[in-house]
Amino acid sequence: MDGSLFLQSLVLGILLGGLYALLAAGLTLYFGIMRVVMIAHSAFLILAAYLAWFFHRETGIDPLFSLVITVPLFFAVGVLMQRLLVARLRPITLTMMSVLLTFAIALVIEGMLGFVFSGTQRRIQLGYSGASIEVFGARLAVVKLITFALAAASLAALYAIMKYTRFGQALRATIQHKEAAQLVGIKTDRVAGYGFGLGLATAAIGGTALALDATIYPSLHWHWIGPLMAIIVVGGLGSIPGAAIAAMVLGIGQSLLQIPMGTTWAQTIFYVALFATLMLRPQGFFGGRLAQRF
Amino acid sequence: MSTKTTSIIRIGAMLGAATLALTACGGSDSGGGDDDGPITIGVSLPLTGDFAEPGKGVQRGYEAWAADVNDAGGLLGRKVELKILDDQSNADRVVADYESLIAQDEVDLVFGPFSTRLVVPAARVADEYGMLFVEPAGAAPEVFEQGFGNLFYAAPAVADDHYNYLAEWIEALPADQRPKTAAYAAMDDPFAMGTAYGLKDKMEAAGIKTVVDEKYPPNTTDFSSIAAKIEASNADMIVGGTQYQDAVNLIVALQQLDYQPKLAAFSTAPTNPEFPEAIGSKTEGILSPTGYTEQADIPTNKEFVESYTERNGNPPGEDEANAYTTGQVVAAAVEAVGCAEQGDCQQKLIDWLRDNEVDTVVGPLSWDEDGRPKGAHMIQQYVGGDIKIVLPESVKEAEIVYPKPAW
Numbered sequence: 001m002d003g004s005l006f007l008q009s010l011v012l013g014i015l016l017g018g019l020y021a022l023l024a025a026g027l028t029l030y031f032g033i034m035r036v037v038m039i040a041h042s043a044f045l046i047l048a049a050y051l052a053w054f055f056h057r058e059t060g061i062d063p064l065f066s067l068v069i070t071v072p073l074f075f076a077v078g079v080l081m082q083r084l085l086v087a088r089l090r091p092i093t094l095t096m097m098s099v100l101l102t103f104a105i106a107l108v109i110e111g112m113l114g115f116v117f118s119g120t121q122r123r124i125q126l127g128y129s130g131a132s133i134e135v136f137g138a139r140l141a142v143v144k145l146i147t148f149a150l151a152a153a154s155l156a157a158l159y160a161i162m163k164y165t166r167f168g169q170a171l172r173a174t175i176q177h178k179e180a181a182q183l184v185g186i187k188t189d190r191v192a193g194y195g196f197g198l199g200l201a202t203a204a205i206g207g208t209a210l211a212l213d214a215t216i217y218p219s220l221h222w223h224w225i226g227p228l229m230a231i232i233v234v235g236g237l238g239s240i241p242g243a244a245i246a247a248m249v250l251g252i253g254q255s256l257l258q259i260p261m262g263t264t265w266a267q268t269i270f271y272v273a274l275f276a277t278l279m280l281r282p283q284g285f286f287g288g289r290l291a292q293r294f
Numbered sequence: 295m296s297t298k299t300t301s302i303i304r305i306g307a308m309l310g311a312a313t314l315a316l317t318a319c320g321g322s323d324s325g326g327g328d329d330d331g332p333i334t335i336g337v338s339l340p341l342t343g344d345f346a347e348p349g350k351g352v353q354r355g356y357e358a359w360a361a362d363v364n365d366a367g368g369l370l371g372r373k374v375e376l377k378i379l380d381d382q383s384n385a386d387r388v389v390a391d392y393e394s395l396i397a398q399d400e401v402d403l404v405f406g407p408f409s410t411r412l413v414v415p416a417a418r419v420a421d422e423y424g425m426l427f428v429e430p431a432g433a434a435p436e437v438f439e440q441g442f443g444n445l446f447y448a449a450p451a452v453a454d455d456h457y458n459y460l461a462e463w464i465e466a467l468p469a470d471q472r473p474k475t476a477a478y479a480a481m482d483d484p485f486a487m488g489t490a491y492g493l494k495d496k497m498e499a500a501g502i503k504t505v506v507d508e509k510y511p512p513n514t515t516d517f518s519s520i521a522a523k524i525e526a527s528n529a530d531m532i533v534g535g536t537q538y539q540d541a542v543n544l545i546v547a548l549q550q551l552d553y554q555p556k557l558a559a560f561s562t563a564p565t566n567p568e569f570p571e572a573i574g575s576k577t578e579g580i581l582s583p584t585g586y587t588e589q590a591d592i593p594t595n596k597e598f599v600e601s602y603t604e605r606n607g608n609p610p611g612e613d614e615a616n617a618y619t620t621g622q623v624v625a626a627a628v629e630a631v632g633c634a635e636q637g638d639c640q641q642k643l644i645d646w647l648r649d650n651e652v653d654t655v656v657g658p659l660s661w662d663e664d665g666r667p668k669g670a671h672m673i674q675q676y677v678g679g680d681i682k683i684v685l686p687e688s689v690k691e692a693e694i695v696y697p698k699p700a701w
Contacts, residue, residue, distance in 0.1 A: 122572075
């Protein structure tokens, strides 16, 4: 194998893994807090990407600034969605019914995007979309670096919130043992709502990052949800660090496997990893205590 | 129940055809007794459902053709009248539609519907009745592998031949200027692969080495790894068998890696008006084959564009042009043979088209025995920010730019 191609693919894999990590973080968070399988997560990603594209088209300002609007908006939508829809599902069948509910939400979002913006494939035209810098013979695209930086910053912020704030402690307590958390006075319903909002806020960031370097269309979200689901299972359901590590491993793996296997077969790494995880270590490879309860 | 009805219709149709054949024989020298009425042409189109958009485009093209013919005094001195049914993009309906158009309405001629999926069943019905079947859409290989004796595709070329002019041009380059290596990336789709691999076969025969040959599934959105392979090979030319988003994403990924080929050709995407919006100023030098452009300086095209624009307020697209071409092809056969009705006349029309070339808005067309057009697509290139025809020589609007400027 050509050394420079290997290095280039490795770099691309790391950058891709960063994006996967951000996109998967929110997904694993919903499951951790509420045992909700959020099929609509990737639909919200695409919605955020469309909003970034629309914002750029209407104002001409860099799409990154759309985050100022979309992050609070998505947080609010997440809280409302949890309080008004998800909280009404019966606890016994919550996980299963949440699949149906969020599947419906995904379809609604896809349909609305198609209705409002049509099925035409869109791309944000940026002056720096083709720009890159060279590091040790590998080329790093500026947009991919921005995406990676956004992902790293958001994941760091998420980690800090979870680890060092009272809200984060309450959230983790809710994840670990809901009844015990209620006993020490945590309003788990409210905490769960905010947690859901937090997850959707990561979708806003991830979607905007995606829009910088991809052509978007309403049904694009179906291509994302499969790999993301595989990542969070491999990483251990509910574990954010686990999801991040799994995302990085699988992202790099996919990128490197494309050299010998081609694009079609390299995609299967997600599902091979999913099967292997379920057979060998159903609680996930990086999951913490939570995952072991399943 | 329904089979019984069809067989009754078929018997009726045979009787009808026989009667028509008889009247045709009897009246051929005198010009025909009831030949003063309009020539009716039956069409079934997907006006609703999956193919509604292109289906309506084809309808506009047919209607434009009929209006132009009638303005010019009709066919064989008779007016033409279109009878268009909506098949709702449904292959079962398209069969029933053509059955009833031919057998019950006793139309004189039929035109094809839109898309391979509907062309094949419709052509089968027309074949059973021995009707000439010229169709405006359906370039995929399977259309021509059914053994239809009556089918003609009214467009310049099947997918494999789209790049023929470019291939000839490359082969004619002096040896020291010719690209020596080529990279191919094609979507796993019969049409997209056909375009790229059609050129690949010709380039390999001409001694241009294939250094990358990547096939990707239609759902691929991340092209950075494919781009990395192409960049590492440093191929002199890149050919994309692409639709739309794949071409855009691949081109941007190649630019990010600072890969600078001497020649870059991508099917379909560059002719899309969205393309320059997505790529920005970096389109310069990108090549693309195209079956039709309103700017082409081809006889009858200018008149078509003018009259169409006057009627519809906007210039015609490729669907409209291919439909118009279908009309021109059938009209040429009808004028040459001198008849337009069911029965023996249809076989004469078919035989005439086998042996003759027809001038159309997309250029002169002729066909092989399976109905494949023998032409090639024009090659367009982004020159000075606009997409212009560069090949073939006879219709070019600008000189081909080679080697391609850096993107």
